Amino acid sequence: MNTQNSKANYPDESVFGSERILEPAPYNTIPQKPTPPEIAYQMVKEETYSQTNPMLNLATFVTTYMDKHATKLMNEAININYIDETEYPRIAVMNGKCINIIANLWNSPEQAKWKAGAVGIGSSEACMLGGISAWLRWRNRRKEAGKPYDKPNFVISSGYQVVWEKFAQLWQIEMRTVPVTKEHITLDPKQALEKCDENTICIVPIQGVTWTGLNDDVEALNNALDEYNEKTGYEIPIHVDAASGGFILPFLNPEKRWDFRLKWVISISTSGHKYGLVYPGLGWVIWRDKKYLPDEMSFSVNYLGSEIYQVGLNFSRPAAQILGQYYNFIRYGFEGYKAIQQNCLEIAKYLWREIGKMPQFKNYADEVVNPLFIWHLDEEYNKSAKWTLYDLQARLQQSGWMIPAYTLPADLTDIIVMRAVVKQGFTRDLADMLLADIKSAVAEFEQLQYPTATRVAYENEEKLKGRVFTH
Numbered sequence: 330m331n332t333q334n335s336k337a338n339y340p341d342e343s344v345f346g347s348e349r350i351l352e353p354a355p356y357n358t359i360p361q362k363p364t365p366p367e368i369a370y371q372m373v374k375e376e377t378y379s380q381t382n383p384m385l386n387l388a389t390f391v392t393t394y395m396d397k398h399a400t401k402l403m404n405e406a407i408n409i410n411y412i413d414e415t416e417y418p419r420i421a422v423m424n425g426k427c428i429n430i431i432a433n434l435w436n437s438p439e440q441a442k443w444k445a446g447a448v449g450i451g452s453s454e455a456c457m458l459g460g461i462s463a464w465l466r467w468r469n470r471r472k473e474a475g476k477p478y479d480k481p482n483f484v485i486s487s488g489y490q491v492v493w494e495k496f497a498q499l500w501q502i503e504m505r506t507v508p509v510t511k512e513h514i515t516l517d518p519k520q521a522l523e524k525c526d527e528n529t530i531c532i533v534p535i536q537g538v539t540w541t542g543l544n545d546d547v548e549a550l551n552n553a554l555d556e557y558n559e560k561t562g563y564e565i566p567i568h569v570d571a572a573s574g575g576f577i578l579p580f581l582n583p584e585k586r587w588d589f590r591l592k593w594v595i596s597i598s599t600s601g602h603k604y605g606l607v608y609p610g611l612g613w614v615i616w617r618d619k620k621y622l623p624d625e626m627s628f629s630v631n632y633l634g635s636e637i638y639q640v641g642l643n644f645s646r647p648a649a650q651i652l653g654q655y656y657n658f659i660r661y662g663f664e665g666y667k668a669i670q671q672n673c674l675e676i677a678k679y680l681w682r683e684i685g686k687m688p689q690f691k692n693y694a695d696e697v698v699n700p701l702f703i704w705h706l707d708e709e710y711n712k713s714a715k716w717t718l719y720d721l722q723a724r725l726q727q728s729g730w731m732i733p734a735y736t737l738p739a740d741l742t743d744i745i746v747m748r749a750v751v752k753q754g755f756t757r758d759l760a761d762m763l764l765a766d767i768k769s770a771v772a773e774f775e776q777l778q779y780p781t782a783t784r785v786a787y788e789n790e791e792k793l794k795g796r797v798f799t800h
C-alpha cells in the first residue's frame with residue numbers, strides 16, 4: 330500500500346482511521362514518501378510502550394525524574410549546541426560556573442577564578458579524560474627523563490565499570506586489576522601498590538562501585554601511596570571515579586576525606602546525570618589545578634571576559650543538560666540536595682533492612698553507604714532452592730519493575746546478586762509495593778515442585794566446580 334499522499338492528506342482523517350497505520354513500520358529502508366506528523370509520532374511512540382516505566386527502573390543509576398521547570402528549561406534549550414560558544418557564550422559561562430561549584434563541593438584547592446574541569450556526555454567521557462590526562466602527564470615526565478614511555482598501565486579493582494576496559498583497550502594502556510574478594514570487598518590499597526611500578530599512570534579508586542554500591546577507601550590509599558611515592562620517587566596520582574559518589578558524599582558525608590583534600594587525588598569524575606539529578610547526557614571531570622591538565626588536551630577561549638578552557642572527546646554536545654545542572658544547583662541548594670540524597674539513602678536502607686529480614690535472602694554488605702545495595706540468596710537456603718534471582722528478576726518484570734540480577738565480577742563470579750538503585754522519585758510507598766511483589770514472587774517460588782530452567786543451568790555450572798546441592 331502506498332497511501333501517504335492520498336487519504337492521509339485529508340485534514341479530518343484520524344490517526345487510527347488512516348491507511349498508513351495498517352502498514353508496517355520501516356525496518357531497513359527510509360520510506361519513499363512523508364508521513365503525516367501525528368501518524369509518525371504515534372508509530373514511534375508505540376514502539377516504546379512495552380518498555381519499563383523509568384520510575385520503576387531500579388537498574389539504572391541515571392536520573393528518571395526532574396521537576397517541570399527543569400524539564401521546561403531543558404526543552405527550551407534542546408536546539409543549542411554547546412560547542413557554539415561564540416553564539417551562546419552565556420552557556421559556556423554557565424558550564425564554567427557548574428565546574429566551579431562541583432570543584433568546591435570536592436574541596437578544590439585551586440584559587441583561579443575558573444577551576445580546571447570539563448563537561449562530558451557522562452562519566453564515561455569524564456573518566457576517559459581523567460585517564461588520558463594521567464597518561465599524558467606520565468608520558469611527558471618519562472620523555473623529559475629520557476625514559477621509555479611505551480608500556481603504560483593503571484591499577485583499579487576488579488569492580489571497575491566497563492568504561493575502564495574501554496579506556497585500556499582504546500588507548501592501549503594495560504589495566505591491572507586488584508581482585509575484590511569476600512575478604513576485601515573493596516580495593517585493597519596494599520595489593521593496589523603491589524601492582525604499581527614506574528609505568529603506572531594512576532590508581533583509580535571508585536566511590537559508588539557499580540557492582541556493589543560500596544566505596545573504595547581513598548584516604549587509606551592516599552596515605553599508603555604517599556609513603557610509596559616518597560620511597561620510589563614515582564609520583565603516581567589518584568583519579569577518583571566518583572560516578573555516583575561524587576554527588577552523594579559532599580552532602581551526606583562531608584567529613585569523609587576522599588576528594589582534593591587528599592594530596593595525591595589529582596582528578597575526579599562524576600555523572601551529572603546520576604546523583605547530580607539531571608536527565609541523561611551529562612558528566613563532569615575536575616582537576617586539582619590547571620597545571621595537571623596537559624596542554625595537549627585543552628584549548629582556551631579568551632573572549633568571555635576571562636580564559637575558559639575547553640576539553641572533551643566530542644565536539645558537538647547538547648547544552649540542555651548544563652542548564653538542567655545549573656538549575657538544580659540554584660533550585661535545591663546544598664540543603665535541597667542533601668535532603669533528596671538523604672531520603673534516597675533512607676529508602677535504600679529501609680529496603681535493605683526488609684530484604685535482610687527475609688530468610689531466603691542475605692544482604693551482601695553490613696552497611697548501606699550509597700543509596701544502592703545488593704543482596705543474594707542466603708547460602709543455606711541456596712543449597713535447596715528451586716529458583717534463582719534471575720527468576721525473581723523475570724517475575725518482577727511482569728509487574729513493571731526492573732531489578733537486575735547478575736553475577737559479581739572476577740573472583741566472585743559464583744555469587745548471583747540482585748541490585749536496587751534508589752533515586753529521586755522512588756518513595757516509601759513504591760518501596761512497599763516492591764517489597765510486596767518480591768514477597769509474593771518468593772511465596773510462589775516456594776511452591777515449585779521442580780527447579781526452574783535458570784536453576785538447573787546454575788546448578789550444572791556449580792556442580793562442575795564441585796558444589797553439592799541438597800535436592
Ligand SMILES: Cc1ncc(COP(=O)(O)O)c(C=O)c1O
Nearest residue numbers: 451452453490492539570572600
Ligand atoms: C563507577 C562508574 N564509573 C563509570 C560509569 C559510567 O558512567 P556513565 O554511564 O555516566 O557514562 C558508571 C556507570 O554506572 C559507574 O558506575
